[in-house]
Amino acid sequence: MNFKAAKVSLQDILPYRDLYLQEMNRQIRYNACHQRGWSDSYLLYADEIIIGYGAVKGQEIADRDTIFEFYLLPLYQHLATRIFAVLAHVSEAKYIEPQSNALLLTTMLYEFGTNIRAEAILFEDDRVTRLSVPDVVFRSKEEYESTFGKKVEDGSGFVLEKGGEVIGSGDFLLHYNKPFADLYMEVAEGHRNKGLGAYLIQELKKVCYLAGRIPAARCNINNKASKATLLKGGLRVSGCMLLGEVKRQESN
Structure with a gap:
């Protein structure tokens, strides 16, 4: 199976991001990064089939070094490790920054990350x-x-x-x-x-x-x-x- 992460416009990921927001059903800490143009968007492919998306922002506004959203359609979530490795490579990300209630990206953080720490507490x-x-x-x-x-x-x-x-x-x-x-x-x-x-x-x-x-x-x-x-x-x-x-x- 061939995997690909392709940089696209924000508009291209919105149908999949709607599914992500529905799945989360809670406040998204860095939601405004999309609206303000502070992030890059990627569609994720398996054998030319779109299976989800990723989003990369910066620790500084001008940078694009941090994966902060990662969503796969339920049918393809078993491929998370393989496609995330491609996303991290293509985006040249240096950091992973999930909110812990985003379980898929949090799982990737503990698989691909090091020096992990919590910086803020979220409340509902x-x-x-x-x-x-x-x-x-x-x-x-x-x-x-x-x-x-x-x-x-x-x-x-x-x-x-x-x-x-x-x-x-x-x-x-x-x-x-x-x-x-x-x-x-x-x-x-x-x-x-x-x-x-x-x-x-x-x-x-x-x-x-x-x-x-x-x-x-x-x-x-x-x-x-x-x-x-x-x-x-x-x-x-x-x-x-x-x-x-x-x-x-x-x-x-």
Whole structure:
């Protein structure tokens, strides 16, 4: 059987990427790399039959050194090792960077990679919470500015207000695969460790759903405070971002 990886346009891989997104059914961390032109696309062939696709981005935006998506049609997934070797060779990839819930590429990472580490924790929605904080009100940016005549300095769409002052802010980002969105928030330094972060996440989840999106989030693997906040706010761990170097082939 002959295998081939051919560089193509993004448009060429979209039918297969739709199947990948359906299979994943969760937020794709580097989805925007496709939309912003920060990746190269490859169709994968076995005996001239298209069996899937791969995508390569860079550790730096201008580079193309990292395989970050790898999908094969179910009928051909038993060929993963053989076609991935071709993709890695043709693309000259130096790194493999899956999210651990993308099982096929994660398997390839552990087969073809070395110096593997986790760099971020991924979260998805888990449960409804009913947190509250006395004298603290969750408001939209517009409501806060019209009520108090003050600007929200960081531009976030939502704030926590206490006594007319902003003590926390956050929003959700939409440059991910639909219907998912990415939550972010920050609590003012003098108001931390009071449950405000988890309350803010809880309320951001609500407005995210009302906007027709499913909330997700991430944090650095070493940020224990953020992890605890996201879990308390009703999210759960769904995976990790992994990174490894492609093993160098030994020359004879």
